[in-house]
Amino acid sequence: MRPDPWTWLMVPLSLLLALVVELLPFPQPLAQLQPPWLLLVVLYWSILQPAILGMAGAWLMGLVLDAIQPSPLGTHAALFTLVVTPVLALQRLLRTLPVAQQALWIAGLVFLYELGELWLGDRLTAGRVTAHDFLPVISTLMVWPLLRVLLHRCERCLS
Template identity: 30%
Template sequence: MKVRHYTIAITLLIAMVFQIIPVPVQLDLYRPDWVLIVLSYWVMALPHRANVGVAFTSGLALDILLGTAMGVHSFALSISIYVLAANYQRLRNYSVWQQAVIIGVISALYHSLLFWILRLLTDVTFRFEELWPVLTSMALWPWIFWLLRKVRRQLRIT
């Protein structure tokens, strides 16, 4: 059993742990979209191994872990990753800082979709505080990008 065959799954599991790890209420508003960031990296780096199907199953796992209605996160993740996957060849050529802005846009799309789906299902109201994860995801992107690229190169994942 080689670790490199399961690296994408392992990094997604670690991202899910970071997504649900308890933090103080004041910091929870700023929690980045760990699963979205990690999925975004793998979709841009290895689109033949990480795709919308992986996003859908990761979203179902997030729905279970977070206790939301089944399909809410999976739909939002699938649409967000689809937009990213459709443009991955162009996005790969951007600098890491330009990619961070794109990740911010994708994260904003993700949160907008989550809001509208939850709005249809429940009686939630929109608060601008819900968009803080967009900024923290943008800020974390360069470091997550470099870390995952180092892992991918060391393990020679293709």
């Protein structure tokens, strides 16, 4: 599928908006539930327009997040690349799945992302992992259908 010119504008704008939402300070109970917004938008565009974003775009967006957040450089870049790899391999299948099944796939990938963050942050090996660390996976299940519909409608309006 060849992307139209408006999609080339929509992708960076949606990634920038996701980055802003990711960096917004939320109150403590909501901060634990916050899904990885930037990762979700990267996954959305990797499913729909892999020619625009792809592996290099996922790595670059992870690197941008590493530069902004207080994490070791390359942590999010490596995790974004790791999570996007199966999406790019299965993007034709994922594109045809119903939204609920897509949400399950995406939640599984976010689980791997959260597990990787805990491992790279030495919390997994130190045994300081709680159920609260995986709340973003549950919020991803609720947010993915809404995010998918919103981005799809915005893309339709522009084209």
